[in-house]
Amino acid sequence: MLATDVPTREQLVRRAAELVPLLSENADAAERDRRLPEPVVEALAEAGIFKLRVPLRYGGYEADTRTLVDVSAELARGDGAAAWVASVYSIPTWMTCLFPDEVQDEVFGTPDVRICGTLSPTAHARPVDGGVVVNGKWGFVSGALHSHWQEIIAMTEGEDGRPMPVMALVPMADLHIVDDWHTSGLRGTGSVTTVAEEVFVPSARVMPLGAVLQQQSASRRNAEAEIYRPPLLPVASASSVGAAVGLARAAQEAFLGRLPERRITYTEYGAQREAPVTHLQVADAAARADEAAFHAYALAELVDTKAVRNSAWSIEERARTRAHLGAACRRAREAAQILAGASGGSSIYDSVPVQRVLRDIQAVNLHALMNPDTNDELYGRILCGQPPNTMYL
Incomplete structure (x- = not known):
């Protein structure tokens, strides 16, 4: 091309x-x-x-x-x-x-x-001639129902006999799908569970996860491409944060779209948009949505700038990407909560989009990689001179 x-x-x-x-x-x-x-x-x-x-x-x-x-x-x-x-x-x-x-x-x-995937090592890979045989399952596999391949993580035995996580690619045709995605938020993602039963994966499609986390690639033809240089976790953080920013904007659009027709029941206001409390709520939510975007763009700029410069990543920079991700998710959730709370009793109907937006952004904040509290703790540990308590950095 x-x-x-x-x-x-x-x-x-x-x-x-x-x-x-x-x-x-x-x-x-x-x-x-x-x-x-x-x-x-x-x-x-x-x-x-x-x-x-x-x-x-x-x-x-x-x-x-x-x-x-x-x-x-x-x-x-x-x-x-x-x-x-x-x-x-x-x-x-x-x-x-x-x-x-x-x-x-x-x-x-x-x-x-379309390639779905996970970072959770919830399966076992048994070494055999020419590759590994995988058994286990993975939950929260978003988009699995529409995918051709799945990137999996499994635990195997390293050369020193110690457990070692590996990353592998498996055709979806080799996996079973468990239709267990009955949730309160992000329902449309189809994030089902996938299962491997004695699935053979050739060695070419298996890589040590530790090597991947340390920016080691087996691709010769992508060696000079800027976008494949950064570490995995900063890339994953920057790749997923945009949905949170957009959900905050969706909440604002949903609220303002209904505003001209709404009153505040049991008050003398003829229209909700005339009430000072509404002005305060909308301004507060807009500021938090802007803050979510600020953290998302700061995260993306850090990843992209270091990729172009091909410069080394410090532990503090890696942790900072997680902190930006968590902050963006928190602020987006707060923006949606304010506007959902100002939307009145009629907003609990399924036909009113703001209730779905709120449930979706709450689900995003519960994701292990995106959880604001987890990410703040990690960043704070590093700033206080403590070692990271995770390999996912």
Whole structure:
């Protein structure tokens, strides 16, 4: 692919914005069916959303993380579940680009390939001739129902006999799906459980997770590409934060969209928009949404700038990315909570979007990687001179 054929950030963001009406129209169906409707998946593919982190040589865009933030934020204005799935796909897609080139040839040979994944080592990989045999299961696998491959993490035995986590790529056809996604938020993501039973994975599709976390890649052809240089966790943080920013904006749009027709029951105000309390609530929520965007963009700028410069990452910088992620999620949740609380009793009906936005952003804040309290503690430990208490840094 020629550089001139790659859409600009502005073009990709505009494509995402053009999808907002379709996503909004299908959001209720996604919640009901606990998965993205096929027209939504097809539209995301047509817009090139699944190509953002794919190498140029396979027709991808090699987009930076600032682009991911902007695109996801636009998608979340229409449906948080669609934005979340698109964001999550970008992470294992990026991880696939660290595998040997022949593995990438196999995976990216599928047009608009979709790769779901996880960072949790909840399975076991038994070494055998030519690879490993995997048994176990993984929960919260967003987008699994629409995926071609899954990036998995499993525990195996290292050369020194100690447990060692490995990352591997498995075709979805080799896995079983457990339809257990009955949740209060992000229902449309279809984040089901997947199961491996005696699944053989050839050694070319297996990498030590420790090496990946230390920025070691097995790809020769991606060695000079800027976007594949940063560490995994900062990349994952920057890739997923845009959905939170967009949900805060969605809450504001949903509230302001209903405002002209609303009163404040049991008061003398003829219209809610005339009440000073409404002005205070809207201003407070807008400020918190802006703060969420500030942290998201600071996170993306840190990742992208260091990628371009190819400079080393300090432990403090790695922890700071997690802190920015948590802060963005917290502020977005606070913005949605303020506006949902100001939306009145009628907002509890399923037909009022703000209740879904609130449930979705609450679910985002509960994610292990995005949890504000966990991320603040990690950052604070580093600032206080303590060692990190996690390998996910």
